[in-house]
Amino acid sequence: MGPILNPSLQAAGFALLMALARVLLGSAAVWLLVRALRRWLRRAAPRPDTLPDGLIAPLLLNSLASLGYLAMVVWGWRSLVRGWDVLRFDPGPDRLVEGAALLVAVVVVVRLINRSLLLLLERSLQRLGREEQTSTLRALAPMIRALFWGLGSLVFLQKQGVPLGAIYASLAGAGIGLGLALRGPLSHFLSYLTIVIDKPFQIGDLIGFADVLGPVERVGIRSSSIRSLGGERIVIGNEELLQKTIRNFGDLPRRRVAHSLRLSDQLPAEQAAAIPGLVEGVVRAHPPATFDRCHFTRFADGALEFQFVFFVPDSSVVVYLDLQQAINLGILQAFQVEGIAFAAPPKDPPAPALSGSPG
Incomplete structure (x- = not known):
């Protein structure tokens, strides 16, 4: 008859086998889940064998797989601790493994946030047509990464029971000093973001x-x-x-152009009535300018004033000036053919007399 094993060794061996089984079975379940998600995303992609959103989906899936495998290892370790008396009564190894697992989880999550955030910002700039700003984003990337690594470190230390009151006080003092020192550059950067x-x-x-x-x-x-x-x-x-x-x-979807014409007050009423039609014909002969209106607005000193308005569906100043020149020349030519004379320019008002008297 073979030797009988120590009951404590039997319990330890059984706990170890159960822990390994849980780790292996759980890891297989995580692998199957990630593979199913990857296939579903590929079917949802516009092109086969590609994942939507470029590198965002692979980042999420890889991080999900890493966290899943880590969770299975922690699950197996907890099973081993519950089944092995030596580990149950000695909290040192359990604390060490828990701390290492938390550290790995924080590293995975911070890396995911950093890479995903920077990738999303770069994609957003490209979609907005601001490729020239991507170099600025790459220059700021180390500062963004350092910020999230700092936050991740504080979360890890707090979960480990480290008193952070002095650290927070030091960070607050450093933040005030840093804010005063960087007040000018920060103001410039905020204006740039605006x-x-x-x-x-x-x-x-x-x-x-x-x-x-x-x-x-x-x-x-x-x-x-x-x-x-x-x-x-x-x-x-x-x-x-x-x-x-x-x-x-x-940023003009279209430019409104308004001009005034000062014509001779000796102009016959029949010719004055025909002026809106003449101006309209000249404007319509010069596309893409679109005619809006032309009216006899008022009687001025020695002149009859007309106002006409047209639109230029282009924000370019050169296009606007070219159309304005062509329309002005067309109006001048049409008025010369019809014998329509322009009025003399208004006289300058007399200069105000100086107060006081000589001598």
């Missing part, structure tokens, strides 16, 4: 502020560059620029 998100103007838009008019050439973190119509490059801080009233001529 331009990127609110989009009062974009690169290439023709904008005007104060006495400056020109297209936007560059939008940086601290300043923006505008090329004036005279050719000089104007650099202005984003914070100062946002405090001004900006006229964005590049």
Whole structure:
């Protein structure tokens, strides 16, 4: 008859086998679940053998698989602790394994957040047509990663029972000092984010502020560059620029153009009545300009004033000026054919007399 094993060894061996079985069976279940999710996502993708949203879905699935396998290992370890008296009465190994599992989980989650967040931000910039801003995002990526790694470290230390009161106080003091030191750069960065998100103007838009008019050439973190119509490059801080009233001529779905005509007060009524039709015909002969109206507005000193309005369905200043020139020349030619004379320009008002008397 063979030797009889010690009951404690039998219990330990049985607990070890149960723990291994739970780890293996649980890991197999996680593997099957992840594989089923991957197949379902591939069927939902617009093209076969591809996952939707680029690298986001693989990141989520890989992180889910890692956390699932880790959960199975912790489950098997808890089963082993419950079945082995030595581990049950000695909390040291259990604390060590629990701490290591929590550390691995924090690393997996923080890596997932960092990679997913940066990838989503980069995708958003590309979809918004701001590929030039991706370099700025890559420059800020180390700061974003450090922020989430710091938060993950605080969560891990708090779960381990480390007193964080002194750490929080130190971080608060450091944050105040850092905020005072970075007040200027932070203000520049917030102004830059305002331009990127609110989009009062974009690169290439023709904008005007104060006495400056020109297209936007560059939008940086601290300043923006505008090329004036005279050719000089104007650099202005984003914070100062946002405090001004900006006229964005590049964001016009269509441009409304209103002009006044001063014609001779000797013009016969029949010719005056025909002027709206003449102007309308000239404007309609120059597409894409669209005619709106033309009216005899008032009797002025020595003149009859007409006003006409047309629209230019283009935000380009060059297109607008070309159409305006062609329409003006067409009106001038039509008036010369009809013998319609323009009025003399109004006389300048007399200069005010100086107060007081000589001598």
